[in-house]
Amino acid sequence: MEAAYGLAITVTMLMTTILLFNYMRKKKTPLILAVIMLVFFMTFEFSFFLANIIKFFHGGFVAVIIAISILFIMYLWYRSHIIKLRFRDLVPIENYIEQLNQLRHDTAVPKYASNLVCLTNCPDTQKIERKIMYFLLDKRPKKADVYWFVNVYVTDEPYQAEYVVEKYNSTFIVNIQINLGFRIEQNLNVFLRQISTELVNNNEIEHQFNTYSIIPNRKLGDFRFVFIEEVLSNQSSLSNWDSFLLRTKFFIQKFTVSPSNWFGLDTSDVYIEKVPMIIGNSNRTVLKRSLKTPDEKHTEDPNLQDNF
DSSP: OHHHHHHHHHHHHHHHHHHHHHHHHHTTOOHHHHHHHHHHHHHHHHHHHHHHGGGGGGTHHHHHHHHHHHHHHHHHHHHHHHHHHHTOOEEEGGGGHHHHHHHHTOTTSOEEEEEEEEEOOOOOTTEEEHHHHIIIIISSOOEEEEEEEEEEEEESSTTOEEEEEEOTTOSSEEEEEEEEETTSOOOHHHHHHHHHHHHHHTTSSOOOOOSSOSSTTOOOOOEEEEEEEEEEOTTOOOOHHHHHHHHHHHHHHTTSOOHHHHTTOTTSEEEEEEEEEOOSOOOOOOOOOOSSOHHHHHHHOHHHHHTO
16 A cells, blocks of 8 residues: 555656646746746656656556556546547427427327426537437427427536526527536526526416416426437447447446436436437348249249258
């Protein structure tokens, strides 16, 4: 433990100095001052590092293994995110406004929820993932009074709490971009209730009357939250390394905090939809229609008859 601790401390000191140098450059500190600071501290810290490097085989390898493991997970998450963004399929929301409006008035379709909330990762308020529209319209149409598309973006400002609303000149489609600081707890249920109440008070969405409720003057009905969970399809065409990274990430996610707990939706109605994620161009086999049945082929081909 002594060797591992000593090696870890010296490496941490080196990293802190490098981070401070980058911070000074970001704040437009004169280059000469930043370099002087870097050389001054690195001279002492690098000598400490050389003195402790001999401790690697006496327990220091433990700290190195832990650091490499954490670095691999960070690379895994970053690389998987880049792969998903590269093949993300977005569609304009305006192309589906009429269909959603027709769906919400269709008496033949049972109501799925009064307020259907779909969590999205698209920062563009004019577009949405195709898989979400497929979930709403194609896979058993989901009828609702108001469709909410919510994207939560974590900012570098610790206590920022702002949101932007786009309604597409309608009262039944709302796209919300929530900007939260990294120190703010993501209580999405509470935030969405606040935002929806403000929209009703401003007559931006219609008041939803509830015949049965113990809450007096309730202005909105029930909320149902939907998470689209992706599963890598066998039809995807990826390199062995990228496929390994994605499958490893999906495996690790099984043991992490659930989306409902992460967004503070423990007591809410949450539905998780699993969809296959097809990345790249897969080699599909195209079937050709035959005019003859298998029995007729066996009769005409004597070689096939001999095999039986």
